[in-house]
Amino acid sequence: MPIINNNNKIDNHLINAIPELFSHFEHSHFTPQKTVDQIVTLWISNKMLISILSFMKSISEPFDMLYDLYAVDERLRLDKSQIPALDFTLVYQLLSIQRNQHVRFKVALSETEISIASISNLFKNANWYEREAWDLFGINFKDHPHLTRILLPPTFTGHPLRKEFPCRATEKDPFSLNEQKLQKEQQALKFIPEQWGMKKNNDSNDYMFLNLGPNHPSVHGVFRIALQLDGERVIDAVPDIGFHHRGAEKIAERQTWHGFIPYTDRIDYLGGVMNNFPYILAIEKLAGIEVSERVKCIRVMLSECFRILSHMLFFGTFAQDIGQLSPIFYLFIDREKLFAIIEAITGARMHPSWFRIGGLAQDLPQGWDKMMTEFVDYFPAKLDEYEIMVMQNSIIKKRSIGIGQYTSQQAIDWGITGAGLRATGYDYDLRKKSPYSGYENYDFLVPIDDKGDAYSRCKLRVEEMRQSISIIKQCIKNMPQGPYKAEHPLTTPPMNNLSKHDIETQIQHFLNASWGAVMPKGESSFAVEATKGINSYSIISDGTSSSYRTRIRTPSFAHLQMIPEISKGLMLADLIVIIASIDFVMADVDR
Structure with a gap:
């Protein structure tokens, strides 16, 4: 992360926008960036990330919603010299509903050290957003509970939102499926409960695992939920998305x-x-x-x-x-x-x-x-x-x-x-x-x-x-x-x-x-x-x-993350009602 440029001083407008932030932290920790949307945008170092986000969540009228988290591959950007970016940028956008105000924090990462601490313990919904950034950009989130592909198949090679990845299928070799590749794909489809964070059966229980979807009328699109059931009671539910991802x-x-x-x-x-x-x-x-x-x-x-x-x-x-x-x-x-x-x-x-x-x-x-x-x-x-x-x-x-x-x-x-x-x-x-x-x-x-x-x-x-x-x-x-x-x-x-x-x-x-x-x-x-x-x-x-x-x-991407928390302990029939009440579209989730 580039050290703060002293020419980019924190002006009164920014201080008045979030006075608590600039009274608690030294101004040297921030490099402001002007954006057309006028959202307060501040570059910070990856070492300060957890401290700053934790503080923003703790103040009165807190910025307690992680509104969005996404990455940018800056390597081919023509105006890169105007911002303190390295090779990749992570953007953390927080929302305070009580203030009706957004704030955007940016962290610069180099290609040789494309790793940062996970904030999934701080914001629950960061889990999927961080998995998406790893899936599409290859950014590693240390201590993430389950850093795996989320939109792309587990056998996919590469990270498609990087600039070196081609935009069109015609820029890649023609698709082929030999016997060896077929076996690899079939093996990847094998359901192993431990890989989904689920418990095994033991002498005191006899759990059943059930696939709800991805082709089922009640899941409103190509959406799969891997269920762990005790009879018809939901013990665990793990949403599986990405079937509708179109880039x-x-x-x-x-x-x-x-x-x-x-x-x-x-x-x-x-x-x-x-x-x-x-x-x-x-x-x-x-x-x-x-x-x-x-x-x-x-x-x-x-x-x-x-x-x-x-x-x-x-x-x-x-x-x-x-x-x-x-x-x-x-x-x-x-x-x-x-x-x-x-x-x-x-x-x-x-x-x-x-x-x-x-x-x-x-x-x-x-x-x-x-x-x-x-x-x-x-x-x-x-x-x-x-x-x-x-x-x-x-x-x-x-x-x-x-x-x-x-x-x-x-x-x-x-x-x-x-x-x-x-x-x-x-x-x-x-x-x-x-x-x-x-x-x-x-x-x-x-x-x-x-x-x-x-x-x-x-x-x-x-x-x-x-x-x-x-x-x-x-x-x-x-x-x-x-x-x-x-x-x-x-x-x-x-x-x-x-x-x-x-x-x-x-x-x-x-x-x-x-x-x-x-x-x-x-x-x-x-x-x-x-x-x-x-x-x-x-x-x-x-x-x-x-x-x-x-x-x-998109709203639907955030909404589906909540299914496990509000369905555990309920009956399978109740889960269908919950899914129906969310009102999501899978294209809105997978993009």
Whole structure:
């Protein structure tokens, strides 16, 4: 780690942001870095990591949620000289919900000493984040309880988010599977309980081991849980993820800024344009692009449509997993009604990829307001029927009330956001706490509960649909006039009418449309209240037409880590209810 550069002094703005930190530690322990997102970002030495993070967790109104942990391979970065980086960087982003404030600590590591102490004893959810950093970058975390592959197969060779690893399969040798390799792969599939941290059978017990998934309707995607059972009671549960990993963050390094937008749709594939939102907003913040009030309003309206679509599917499958089959069919009929409107506006249904850097793909079509009004007038009464059908069902209540229960502190410890956090009594919704895209102009409530169980998580999402309807009605009534794209030169793709003036504007249009816009150097991130919790994109630009590093922080990755803690001692049937109540998508987990 480079010693602190005395020219990078801690200014009053940073001191005022976290006064406790700078009064407890000498300023020489920190090198500040300015980022476009204005999150306090401090470089520290690996020797100070544990002390500083422990302190941040202990102060009043603590930074007690490990919001994200990720790595960056700095070796090919064009603007590396502007930051105190070595070969690799580890980023620890903490969140204080009480302060509604983030802080980002960075640690520089050299390729010859790519090792650091694990913080899994300090933050429970660091376990998976550290495994991910080892899996994709090869960073060793000393004293980690189970440092193994998490997204890639155990037989995988290499660490794919390192810069020397190719972005495309065509850059590698053709795939082949000989007998020797086949045997190696088969051997790796052998289930050995001790390797999963499970106990063996002995004379006093006769445990059964069961694979739930990865191909089973109740696990909502290619998700496996290795279970240790005593009869039908869960003794241990170890989630196994990675079956849906597609290397989205690696793909972001090869696509243009604009060309990566369709890939974001496939992260939470039920979230549609909600996935475009944080990515687009992070880029617009980096480039200094301001969009019109009309664009902001349309983005909010479409995002809330997809919140309803996602919650409708959750509501139906929650009931289905518990044994009530009819609601999912009714809800699918209503989803089709809303999908038809999405298709009429955007030209596509589930994955419209409709948001653009600096605006939208096109303006709203004629008649959009009539279609949208018909749906928001029709759906609330149907939702009331479905709520009675499901939430007042005595079997649903008996199966879900008190099941999968956790406290607010447990939610913070595991990085739980969204309805899962609000069901424990925390009133934390980014649309209210850190409004974006004009959310501060809308009148809506944030549903909360204090039971923290499966029933509460479902109940809140039903109420969230009602609030989304209210927001959409306000969008219809108060839709502003204005352009659907900004005239900023980095808007991608640029408006056609701006390319007709002279040869220079035609050249700019051609380059932006073909090679992609070149974004300014810098680091930016943006978080939104997505369908399943807080979703954010952290992007690094070193002044080229594609991202140097794109980090996708998804809510589902954090949420699945909690399954063992809230399922042990319950019945196997209760575990199905817990899984249903989390509301996750495996593409959102594995990326």
